[in-house]
Amino acid sequence: xxxxxxxxRTPGVFYHRPSPDAEPYVTQGASVSEGDTVxxxxxxxxxxxxxADAAGTVSKILVENEDxxxxxxDLVELET
Amino acid sequence: xxVIVKDPGLETTVQDTGRLGYYSIGFPPSGAxxxxxxxxxxxxxxxxxxxxxxxAVYLGPTLEFTQDTVIAVTGAEIPAFIxxxxxxxxxxxxxxxxxxxxxxxxxxxxxxxxAVAGGIxxxxxxxxxSTYTLVGIGGFEGRALRAGDELAIGSEARDPRAGRRVxxxxxxxxxxxxxVHLLVGLHSYRLTPESLExxxxxxxxxxxxxxxxxxxxxxxxxxxVPREQPFGAGSDPANVTDCGYPVGSVQVPGGVEPIVxxxxxxxxxxYATLGxxxxxxxxxxxxxxxxxxxxxxxxxxxxxxxxxxERLAALDRIRSALA
Amino acid sequence: MTATEESExxxxxxxxxxxxxxxxxxxxxxxxxxxxxxxxxxxxLGEEAIAGVEEICPSNASYMVRVDPDRxxxxxxxxxxxxxESEVGDLSDxxxxxxxxxxxxxxxxDPWTHEVLMKFRDRHQDPTGTDLDYGARINGYDSTEAxxxxxxxxxxxxxxxxxxxGLPWCFQLVPRERQVEVPKYVRPRTExxxxxxxxxxxxxxxxxxxxxxxxxxFGSAPAPIFDGEQRLPDFxxxxxxxxxxxxxVINYRRVDRDEYDDVRAQVDAGTWRYSYRELEFSPxxxxxxxxxxxxxxxxxxxx
Numbered sequence: 001x002x003x004x005x006x007x008x009r010t011p012g013v014f015y016h017r018p019s020p021d022a023e024p025y026v027t028q029g030a031s032v033s034e035g036d037t038v039x040x041x042x043x044x045x046x047x048x049x050x051x052a053d054a055a056g057t058v059s060k061i062l063v064e065n066e067d068x069x070x071x072x073x074d075l076v077e078l079e080t
Numbered sequence: 081x082x083v084i085v086k087d088p089g090l091e092t093t094v095q096d097t098g099r100l101g102y103y104s105i106g107f108p109p110s111g112a113x114x115x116x117x118x119x120x121x122x123x124x125x126x127x128x129x130x131x132x133x134x135x136a137v138y139l140g141p142t143l144e145f146t147q148d149t150v151i152a153v154t155g156a157e158i159p160a161f162i163x164x165x166x167x168x169x170x171x172x173x174x175x176x177x178x179x180x181x182x183x184x185x186x187x188x189x190x191x192x193x194x195a196v197a198g199g200i201x202x203x204x205x206x207x208x209x210s211t212y213t214l215v216g217i218g219g220f221e222g223r224a225l226r227a228g229d230e231l232a233i234g235s236e237a238r239d240p241r242a243g244r245r246v247x248x249x250x251x252x253x254x255x256x257x258x259x260v261h262l263l264v265g266l267h268s269y270r271l272t273p274e275s276l277e278x279x280x281x282x283x284x285x286x287x288x289x290x291x292x293x294x295x296x297x298x299x300x301x302x303x304x305v306p307r308e309q310p311f312g313a314g315s316d317p318a319n320v321t322d323c324g325y326p327v328g329s330v331q332v333p334g335g336v337e338p339i340v341x342x343x344x345x346x347x348x349x350x351y352a353t354l355g356x357x358x359x360x361x362x363x364x365x366x367x368x369x370x371x372x373x374x375x376x377x378x379x380x381x382x383x384x385x386x387x388x389x390e391r392l393a394a395l396d397r398i399r400s401a402l403a
Numbered sequence: 404m405t406a407t408e409e410s411e412x413x414x415x416x417x418x419x420x421x422x423x424x425x426x427x428x429x430x431x432x433x434x435x436x437x438x439x440x441x442x443x444x445x446x447x448l449g450e451e452a453i454a455g456v457e458e459i460c461p462s463n464a465s466y467m468v469r470v471d472p473d474r475x476x477x478x479x480x481x482x483x484x485x486x487x488e489s490e491v492g493d494l495s496d497x498x499x500x501x502x503x504x505x506x507x508x509x510x511x512x513d514p515w516t517h518e519v520l521m522k523f524r525d526r527h528q529d530p531t532g533t534d535l536d537y538g539a540r541i542n543g544y545d546s547t548e549a550x551x552x553x554x555x556x557x558x559x560x561x562x563x564x565x566x567x568x569g570l571p572w573c574f575q576l577v578p579r580e581r582q583v584e585v586p587k588y589v590r591p592r593t594e595x596x597x598x599x600x601x602x603x604x605x606x607x608x609x610x611x612x613x614x615x616x617x618x619x620x621f622g623s624a625p626a627p628i629f630d631g632e633q634r635l636p637d638f639x640x641x642x643x644x645x646x647x648x649x650x651x652v653i654n655y656r657r658v659d660r661d662e663y664d665d666v667r668a669q670v671d672a673g674t675w676r677y678s679y680r681e682l683e684f685s686p687x688x689x690x691x692x693x694x695x696x697x698x699x700x701x702x703x704x705x706x
Binding site: 100103105106214222265266311313315316319320322323324326327347349353355357358360381384385387 | 422433458459467477570585587606614
């Protein structure tokens with residue numbers, strides 16, 4: 001078992017869910033496939049989907065909902 | 081001869097020197113935000129100075145070329161690849177038909193530019209090929225690029241040649257705190273003297289609300305001098321009788337989050353403006369991203385003109401060296 | 404016009420908007436005499452065609468000049484502007500401005516802006532009523548209907564173009580005591596319908612495209628003021644994507660739902676044309692007799 005960290009490709013505000021009332025994209029323990037959406041980053045009034053660039057199980061979500069994130073910041077840790 | 085958009089990036093648009101001459105009817109200039117990177121890109125690929133190029137932000141696009149040509153990537157510090165092989169930026173590079181340009185993760189700056197020999201050939205709209213997305217005009221169908229778009233390339237490159245290279249000393253740096261020069265004035269008297277000092281003394285953080293229209297900052301609160309509002313201005317102390325906004329002017333709606341208006345901004349309105357960023361320094365602002373810091377350095381008119389002359393002279397020198 | 408309005412403090416302020424703009428504020432407050440002076444200065448500046456003056460942007464109580472500082476030092480430009488200001492002086496009686504009066508149908512208290520404004524009551528000064536109710540109350544009208552009548556009773560002058568392409572800022576051609584003034588929304592709306600008729604400060608506008616906005620919403624215009632593709636003859640024949648010009652006189656004519664729909668149908672069919680007449684506008688004559696001048700301008704328009 002290894003681990004992989006999904007990082008942000010853009011700066012902005014990180015969201016766990018597609019809309020305030022919706023379920024989060026992923027929670028701890030969820031399994032994700034490569035290409036699955038794990039969150040949103042809002043920047044310049046547009047929402048950019050954060051996609052898993054590896055498959056695995058979510059071991060940790062490293063940022064709070066609505067945290068401001070920078071490029072390259074660790075967002076979600078996977079056990080692969 | 082064309083470029084096929086495989087992946088558009090975040091918001092990639094066609095831009096040139098801008099749509100000048102229609103400000104008085106409400107058209108902002110649009111055009112490349114980092115005019116330095118844009119002009120140097122054209123010089124690298126041997127284009128005439130006003131040829132249209134692509135401006136991306138944060139995420140570079142993935143582009144396929146349908147014919148042999150020469151390209152150059154300038155602006156932000158970002159790894160660029162042709163068919164997976166890293167290529168130098170601030171340097172003209174030959175690409176062959178079928179080649180794909182892609183980008184890695186941005187290291188510094190915010191906006192990469194892609195210049196192509198011959199320029200991006202979209203129709204002129206009010207004298208410019210620049211995209212102005214707010215009303216959907218100019219550029220490619222008046223909007224940011226989408227996957228599957230096919231952009232024509234102009235055939236009139238003056239002198240396309242690979243291997244032209246900008247002297248490393250001339251490549252702009254992207255410091256942790258960008259300094260831009262500000263000519264204080266316009267309605268600066270509406271702010272208390274302490275607030276004006278606070279404005280130039282603060283390292284302002286770029287918020288996520290930072291795009292071609294304008295940059296919104298966070299970092300301090302500013303206070304207006306209380307007054308009885310003049311007729312026509314409306315009741316909010318941040319308001320003045322509606323007037324024209326210079327490109328690059330700074331306004332503070334509500335006193336909390338100053339906004340610098342950029343090339344796609346509104347041309348006028350009723351917010352008090354406290355000064356204007358010197359035109360050549362908008363290029364520096366364009367390379368700051370959400371989370372970066374910006375400091376406004378006050379200058380007088382002579383100082384502003386000196387900054388302008390110095391920057392334009394440097395561009396002339398670089399162009400001559402690349403010719 | 405009252406004597407105080409004519410003689411109020413109008414110390415002109417010259418300032419630099421960075422290295423490429425000169426900003427000239429004739430007065431902090433809006434008034435027709437101030438605007439007419441600004442109009443006279445900017446028209447004269449245009450005629451002089453000074454090298455390095457790239458663009459002249461007239462506005463309400465101020466104007467802006469975009470300058471090429473590599474050809475004309477902004478400080479030298481200010482000297483030229485001061486010279487023109489002193490030459491223009493106070494309005495001479497024989498100053499006239501070639502303009503046109505345009506018939507602009509408008510549906511006040513329309514369903515489209517009503518729907519939007521009701522969505523944003525939490526951003527408004529008065530969450531309980533409508534924007535028209537609020538405007539009527541703070542401007543001292545007995546009823547919303549009386550307020551609506553006043554809005555459409557007298558024509559407006561386009562005193563500034565901009566914000567977004569084609570948007571006319573309109574100042575009603577009535578003495579100060581009859582001018583409507585309303586604040587902007589407490590927090591701007593994220594939504595405004597296309598062609599909404601709004602009011603903020605002392606200015607009426609039509610929004611050319613949908614988008615954010617902070618003006619009070621009073622009605623909707625059925626005819627477009629921006630036509631990016633120049634589909635309609637008014638735009639195609641003038642080779643322009645915007646219809647209005649600085650200095651135009653607009654007569655907002657109240658229409659009901661049937662006439663609104665009829666104009667929309669003409670727009671959809673590509674046959675809509677604004678009705679307008681060219682005329683010479685005399686600021687001094689207007690200031691001497693606002694209502695008489697307005698009546699004769701309407702006579703020119705409607706015959």
